[in-house]
Amino acid sequence: MIEICDRCGARIEPGDIRYLMRITLNVDDGGVITNPIGDEEVDRIIKELQNADPDELEKQVHEELSYIICPRCRRDFLSDPLGRKAFD
Numbered sequence: 001m002i003e004i005c006d007r008c009g010a011r012i013e014p015g016d017i018r019y020l021m022r023i024t025l026n027v028d029d030g031g032v033i034t035n036p037i038g039d040e041e042v043d044r045i046i047k048e049l050q051n052a053d054p055d056e057l058e059k060q061v062h063e064e065l066s067y068i069i070c071p072r073c074r075r076d077f078l079s080d081p082l083g084r085k086a087f088d
């Protein structure tokens, strides 16, 4: 089965090397324990959660993405995994 690189759109023929890239993003509080919050703050957070899209909330805590990429895109990705060049 011919696949398409999710990044550059190159055709990946049967037998060609391809890479499965999995990205997992988990929320991390950095080990910082926040100060106890007051009742008003709790009410505000509950209201916010009630109005929020559950899928979006879930994504903010944990998200997994997966892509099929070609060898060239693998090389490009590894040379700048965080896209830092965009900030130069």
Ligand SMILES: [Zn+2]
Binding pocket: 005, 006, 007, 008, 009, 010, 069, 070, 071, 072, 073, 074
């Ligand atoms: Zn590619």
